[in-house]
Every structure is written in C-alpha cells, then in structure tokens.
Amino acid sequence: VSTQSTGNEKFLCLPAIELLYVWRFLPLMSEESLNSVIPIIEEALEECENVQPYHTDYPADDAFLCHLLLAVISNELGNTTHALSLLRTALQTEDQIGLDHFYIPYAHYELGCLYIKLLDFSQARAHLNYAKDFSNKVKSYSLENRLLFRIHSALSELPAIQ
Secondary structure, three states, X not given: OOOOOOOOHHHHHHHHHHHHHHOOOHHHXXXXXXXXXXHHHHHHHHHHXXXXXXXXXXXXXXXXXXXXXXXXXXXXXXXXXXXXXXXXXXXXXXXXXXXOOOHXXXXXXXXXXXXXXXXXXXXXXXXXXXXXXXXXXXXXXXXXXXXXXXXXXXXXXXXXXX
C-alpha cells in the first residue's frame, strides 16, 4: 500500500480503496458501491493535479494511483474503452513516480488483462511480460509476489502461439 498515506485525512480514503484493489475486493463490490467510490477518487485526482502546495512530495504517485483505480473500476463496470484510456494516461507519467514504483507493474498487468479481454494477445503478452520483468528494473517492490502470481495466471490464459 502507498507509503505516503499520512497527511491530509481526506486522502486516507485513497489507501483504503487501494487496499480493496490489491486484495481483489473491487470485483466483489456491487455496481452501486463501485459507482459511489468513483467521486472519491476523482476528487483526490483533482487535488493531485490542482492543489498547491500538495500535502506530500509525491502528487504524481497519487495521480497515477487514482488513474489506476478508476481504470480498474471502469473495467469492472464494463467500460473497457475508458479503462484503457485511464491506464494509458497513468502510464504516460510513470517516469514521474517518486516513491510508489509498484503502481507501474500493476498498471501494466491491468492493461495486459484488458488486452486479453479484447483478444489482442500480442499487446496483452507485451504488457504482462513488462509487469513480470519489472523487478529487474527496480530492486523489489511492495506486494511483488502477489502480482507475479496474478501475472503468471493471466499469461497462462494466452494462446500458446502468438
């Protein structure tokens, strides 16, 4: 979970939603519950982008997390196109992540899973392999083994010849 969750009490909602994501509770939530979380994340995203001074030294990390969470929720609600757009937006800023680098492989994992859903297996494989090999780029990251298990499961869904 985000290492920078102290500070503004309003932002304590974001780490809570992040926990729901990491432990795979978002797919279990009702459509109504998922829709009720969206405004909380959107408000946090707006603050990341517009409030100065920001409550931490890492607004890009929080913005990336907001885009990732919104993408996962959009996908759960059946809006794959919007989820793809949100993940691409997040990944355009991956070089700005200052502290929570583990968001990057999670975003590539989610993007890979979306491409599986869209039957674009070459893109799916590319993003899943990027996520899998991310630990070669950084020493280690939070919940790495948990994500690697998900990645290997997703890769096993791909056709053998691609």
